[in-house]
Amino acid sequence: MPGKKSPGPSVKDKELYEKLRDEGNSKEKSARIANEAAGSSRSKVGKRGGRAEDYEERTVGELRERAREIGIEGRSKMKKSELIDALRNH
Structure with missing residues (x-):
């Protein structure tokens, strides 16, 4: 099985990016989450939001x-x- 293609230089947390892609998330969403996690405390990334209606x-x-x-x-x-x-x- 060939190795995974690098997500590119704009992705700051490549390990998290690959995990999110393996879970089925889009490239854009995975990069957005990985970059946010790299720029702040990972625990804060999942706790934001919650104000929008379903x-x-x-x-x-x-x-x-x-x-x-x-x-x-x-x-x-x-x-x-x-x-x-x-x-x-x-």
Whole structure:
């Protein structure tokens, strides 16, 4: 089995990045989490947030707006469940 390709110089915690990728997270999400963890206490990374309402409680319009903000393609044709899945797996 060939070795894993380097995530590039912009990823600060390559070990955490690879672990997150192995768990099935996207490249962008893995890099974002790995860089945040490298720049602060790892325990703080998971404790931030918690202020946003659940995706299920949002309207389709709100979900499409969030999808637009983060660049999800094909959002205008997605159903609510598809938008939620795309947002969670981005």
